[in-house]
Amino acid sequence: MSLSAIESEVRSYCRNWPVVFEGARGSHIFDRDGRAYLDFFAGASALNYGHNHPVLKRALLDYIEQDGVTHGLDMSTNAKEDFLTEFSARVLDPRGLDYRVQFPGPTGTNSVEAALKLARKVTGRQTVVAFTGGFHGMSLGALAVTGNRAKRASAGVPLEHTWSIPYDGFAEDRMSGLKLLDSMLSDSSSGLNLPAAVIVETVQGEGGVNPASPSWLADLAELCRRRGILLIIDDVQMGCGRTGPFFSFEVAGITPDIVCLSKSISGYGLPMSLTLFRTELDVWQPGEHNGTFRGNNPAFATAAATLREFWADSALEKQTEERGHLFEQRLGELADRHAAHVAALRGRGLVWGLAFRDPHMARKVADMAFTRGLLVETAGSSDEVVKLMPPLTTTDENLAEGISVLQESMSSAVAD
Incomplete structure (x- = not known):
């Protein structure tokens, strides 16, 4: 057939x-x-x-051959414990990042949905600012902060509670989206209420490989801090070393409030995603955001092996x-x-x-x-x-x- x-x-x-x-x-x-x-x-x-x-394949085969837990929802398992230990030691601690780790589901759009929901829960506000050219996934919340007209149209329902502004370098006159946002927030007649969050890719992948300058990202982070807006970095496609450092935002010297990771976080192409956020933002109630496949234990096994193999030092980062x-x-x-x-x-x-x-x-x-x-x-x-x-x-x-x-x-x- x-x-x-x-x-x-x-x-x-x-x-x-x-x-x-x-x-x-x-x-x-x-x-x-x-x-x-x-x-x-x-x-x-x-x-x-x-x-x-070969190293990651061996880790996966060993885990399966030892009858490791394959499906465990968010139950505690050896594989999850090993991954979290390695992730803290190889990624968070060396960068001084005080982040909680949430397993929101297997895909990048799951991570984005959790980030948007958490930002709204923490702030009590609804609007999220996104950027021209941005792509954040195909579920409804993620589509609402995605720029592509055709992808947005596939939702079939209105996509609300978002406001789109120009990304770094957008349009020939390189209009400043950040200046526009700051001015709108300063003007009580602008019609824009204080947003819950801003979501941004440091390099827009699906949008056409558009890298934001480190200085623009730093200015965005400063604007968010000054205005009390949560900054969400969508590192689904550009994280895990794609741009050199483990996180693509490291080049700008910023610390986002929330970070979305997926794609290569498992190391082996297995479905897995994380939503990271500052400890004080962890206001979830038990089970308030859940999912059947948020604990992919074989992916935990390959992810831990990946961190040991590639992120024990800076060799891969320098090579990239x-x-x-x-x-x-x-x-x-x-x-x-x-x-x-x-x-x-x-x-x-x-x-x-x-x-x-x-x-x-x-x-x-x-x-x-x-x-x-x-x-x-x-x-x-x-x-x-x-x-x-x-x-x-x-x-x-x-x-x-x-x-x-x-x-x-x-x-x-x-x-x-």
Whole structure:
């Protein structure tokens, strides 16, 4: 039976990559005919450490073979205890972060929903400020703070209690969303009540790889502190080392009130998410926000192994930052070579985007890359950006190969 004969029309990635994948290892994924594809998609950043990393695979197999608890809701288990111990020792304590850890459910949108609900509960206020270009998930609360018109329309109901302002660098005149927000809050006739929270990505992934400057993020944090607004950082796609440091906001020297994590927090691509928040914000009553799959114990096992393997020191962070500079240089050369077609190069660490003047060109480049054995996705308001997110563990040789394939694909797309 053809998969398309039974699967919903909502499917997307399989349309762009029309093969059946059978296996994966490291930075490669293999179709059932044995062809290897270099993966610069990395599960939309859920596979920062590559496919089936041997250390993480061993941790998962050991856990299963020992009949470890697979499903435990939020019961205390050895796997949860091990993860929380490692997370405190490897992530929170070294950064001086006094955060409580909530397991809200298996996905990033679960983390966002918990963050929004908690911010409203703590402050007693309803409005949440979000940004143009932002993407925070596909459930109703997360959609309300998402900017994309098509995704918002899929809700089918009004999305309320949010206010959207310009992100850093939005529009040609680079209007200041922060100045606008501050002015609106100062004017009693502006129609904007004091919001409960502001939610922001430090680098907008689905929005087109738009990095906010560290100074802009610091100004936002200062505005929130001064106004008594909770600052939520959505680090679902950019956390866990994607931009270099474990948290993407570290570059700005800020401490958010609430942080959303998912995707690569399990290390192995297993469903898992966290909502982190300052201890004094922990006003939840027992069971007030719950879910059947908020305690994925196999994911706890791989997550703890990931922290021991990759975050015991700063080696991975430094390597990612160095490779980010190399990527910027090589992709900058590509952009210059095709300046008539490439409008901008944007990124940080190991997430980069080439924005094309003609949105259709991005899709052509991505399709031609696929025919040459490279997986990349598109992003942005009009899918005008070719988005590159290789695993952080990709070898230098694979990175060079990917850029070479991208170069061939761009040249072919331009000539077509």
